[in-house]
Amino acid sequence: MSLASFLKARLIPAKLDEQINRIRKPIGSLGYDPWGFNNETFKYGFSLTKPIYEKYFRTESHGVEHVPAEGPVLIVGNHSGQLPIDGILVGYAIASREKNPRIPRAMIERFFPTVPWLGNLLNEVGAALGDPVNCARMLANNEAIIVFPEGVRGSGKLYRDRYKLQRFGNGFMHLAMKYNAAIVPVGIVGCEETIPAIANIKPLAKALGVPYAPVAMPLILPAKVHLNFGPPMYFEGGDISEEQVNERVEQVKAEVNRLINKGLTERKGLF
Amino acid sequence: MTVPKNTQPKPQILITGAAGATAQRVIDRLRETCDLVAVDARIQVPLGDEIPSYCIDFNHRSFEDLFRRYQFDGVIHLGRIRSSQLTRMRRYNANVLGTQKLLDLSHKYGIKRIVVLSTFHVYGAMAYNPALIDESAPMKSAGLSADLIDSVELENLANLYLWRFPELNITILRPCNIVGPSVQNTMGRLLASHRAPVLAGFSPMMQFMHIDDMADAIVLAYNKPVRGIFNVASQDWVAYQRALELSGCKRIPVPSVPPVLPRLILRTLRLQSFPAYLMEFFKYPVVIDGQAFAKEFGFQPKRPLKEIFRFYRDNKRPL
Numbered sequence: 001m002s003l004a005s006f007l008k009a010r011l012i013p014a015k016l017d018e019q020i021n022r023i024r025k026p027i028g029s030l031g032y033d034p035w036g037f038n039n040e041t042f043k044y045g046f047s048l049t050k051p052i053y054e055k056y057f058r059t060e061s062h063g064v065e066h067v068p069a070e071g072p073v074l075i076v077g078n079h080s081g082q083l084p085i086d087g088i089l090v091g092y093a094i095a096s097r098e099k100n101p102r103i104p105r106a107m108i109e110r111f112f113p114t115v116p117w118l119g120n121l122l123n124e125v126g127a128a129l130g131d132p133v134n135c136a137r138m139l140a141n142n143e144a145i146i147v148f149p150e151g152v153r154g155s156g157k158l159y160r161d162r163y164k165l166q167r168f169g170n171g172f173m174h175l176a177m178k179y180n181a182a183i184v185p186v187g188i189v190g191c192e193e194t195i196p197a198i199a200n201i202k203p204l205a206k207a208l209g210v211p212y213a214p215v216a217m218p219l220i221l222p223a224k225v226h227l228n229f230g231p232p233m234y235f236e237g238g239d240i241s242e243e244q245v246n247e248r249v250e251q252v253k254a255e256v257n258r259l260i261n262k263g264l265t266e267r268k269g270l271f
Numbered sequence: 272m273t274v275p276k277n278t279q280p281k282p283q284i285l286i287t288g289a290a291g292a293t294a295q296r297v298i299d300r301l302r303e304t305c306d307l308v309a310v311d312a313r314i315q316v317p318l319g320d321e322i323p324s325y326c327i328d329f330n331h332r333s334f335e336d337l338f339r340r341y342q343f344d345g346v347i348h349l350g351r352i353r354s355s356q357l358t359r360m361r362r363y364n365a366n367v368l369g370t371q372k373l374l375d376l377s378h379k380y381g382i383k384r385i386v387v388l389s390t391f392h393v394y395g396a397m398a399y400n401p402a403l404i405d406e407s408a409p410m411k412s413a414g415l416s417a418d419l420i421d422s423v424e425l426e427n428l429a430n431l432y433l434w435r436f437p438e439l440n441i442t443i444l445r446p447c448n449i450v451g452p453s454v455q456n457t458m459g460r461l462l463a464s465h466r467a468p469v470l471a472g473f474s475p476m477m478q479f480m481h482i483d484d485m486a487d488a489i490v491l492a493y494n495k496p497v498r499g500i501f502n503v504a505s506q507d508w509v510a511y512q513r514a515l516e517l518s519g520c521k522r523i524p525v526p527s528v529p530p531v532l533p534r535l536i537l538r539t540l541r542l543q544s545f546p547a548y549l550m551e552f553f554k555y556p557v558v559i560d561g562q563a564f565a566k567e568f569g570f571q572p573k574r575p576l577k578e579i580f581r582f583y584r585d586n587k588r589p590l
Binding site: 028032034036038116128131137 | 398399400401402403470471472473474475476506507508509510513517527528555556558575576577
């Protein structure tokens with residue numbers, strides 16, 4: 001038995017294999033899609049994420065059924081915690097739901113494709129370069145996409161600014177209107193406490209070509225994570241002013257904020 | 272009893288780059304229905320008595336004699352010199368000045384249909400490329416590699432003539448990697464070898480088109496005079512390293528960081544099948560969208576990726 005088949009037998013039980021294969025995906029004859037998603041690698045990713053989701057972060061997810069079973073969807077959440085752990089947990093929650101699981105895609109920072117191994121690995125499990133063209137093409141393909149409109153402003157913020165939503169970009173709203181995509185807001189609570197950063201060494205970040213260089217403990221704390229998905233929001237397309245787009249973005253931001261507060265109220269402790 | 276002759280004259284077509292594998296297949300497909308004249312700047316290709324074949328530099332004055340001698344209806348320009356061939360200056364002369372001469376003569380002698388074979392390399396490979404690049408995307412490769420400037424310039428010229436002289440009915444095709452039997456381009460050589468270099472930690476998404484499908488696409492394009500620029504690619508994708516695996520190639524990793532290191536290594540090794548100027552294409556994806564061409568010309572590739580890689584796995588030759 002080769003190492004690959006041994007690992008597959010250990011990590012991917014037949015039931016999981018079948019479960020992932022059943023999910024509709026626009027892939028080619030060799031299991032890849034244009035953004036590099038690979039059905040087989042995704043199974044490993046799913047299997048390895050399961051204990052992280054269930055045991056390490058003891059994630060509690062509410063309202064995941066709000067993500068429509070089909071059609072274009074943007075899952076819009078608050079970004080936090082230096083690493084994209086929040087995206088992984090939201091993605092796993094949707095891919096592992098019992099009824100109508102979907103494999104959501106995630107938009108990643110432009111820095112990742114330049115990192116050897118990691119860039120390809122992220123692509124293979126469903127992440128794609130955070131480019132409006134990619135997002136538009138995926139929505140046209142009826143995919144579900146996880147978006148953090150705060151970008152690095154959210155993930156790189158310091159612990160003292162936890163759960164304070166940063167400025168939302170407007171790009172996601174334009175795309176949602178153009179492709180008639182549902183927007184499912186999600187409030188993520190707990191990821192702020194996984195890697196609390198007390199400072200950001202900007203010159204070091206610049207020298208390394210990374211978005212930020214946090215001063216933080218060199219470990220990921222097992223904070224308990226709460227995911228609260230809200231009902232889908234729909235915004236009609238049409239030629240509206242940027243001011244009106246801003247108002248719509250603020251509506252989504254307010255809903256994400258409400259879901260964060262719900263999670264903060266519900267949680268009984270950090271761990 | 273005599274068989275009545277078909278009085279409808281066959282269209283007369285000039286095919287450039289006749290020594291290339293793609294041109295040979297296009298000639299095979301058109302020789303029954305068209306009167307062909309084959310030209311190549313490198314060698315005179317023996318194509319039998321029916322097809323006159325010439326070895327002429329487009330920039331030479333005698334090239335115009337062909338237009339005087341034959342009443343061409345159309346031109347299929349497949350004679351782009353690849354970046355791995357000749358020096359930059361000679362490539363510029365052949366690809367840019369030669370193409371300009373060809374287009375000028377086509378205009379002068381009233382050609383009604385021109386198909387130009389370009390390449391997806393004109394888009395350029397970079398980390399920020401989105402997937403499914405369409406024809407309106409900028410051609411970034413000229414700014415990324417001096418060795419690809421002539422390819423972009425060739426396209427710019429064809430574009431200029433496309434809009435300035437609509438009666439020429441120019442169609443520019445930008446195919447993905449053309450591979451298959453007897454293909455000698457960079458990708459064909461890599462897949463055919465026992466061992467192929469890869470940049471450690473990078474396996475960009477790629478698209479492959481069987482040479483017979485490409486020849487079909489060119490013939491389809493020629494037969495339907497729709498002007499414009501079209502990507503030619505199938506709706507199927509595979510990572511480079513996986514393609515090598517399926518083709519039975521052993522992967523030889525080349526250190527990829529810092530970026531200057533692989534460039535230095537490749538410039539030192541001067542491998543024709545893994546040239547330094549194409550390094551970024553083995554690092555970042557350039558995935559094109561071929562749907563516009565498929566829809567306009569009713570094109571559907573017939574040879575799946577598995578069949579392409581099976582051919583290479585069963586027909587290995589040294590690097």
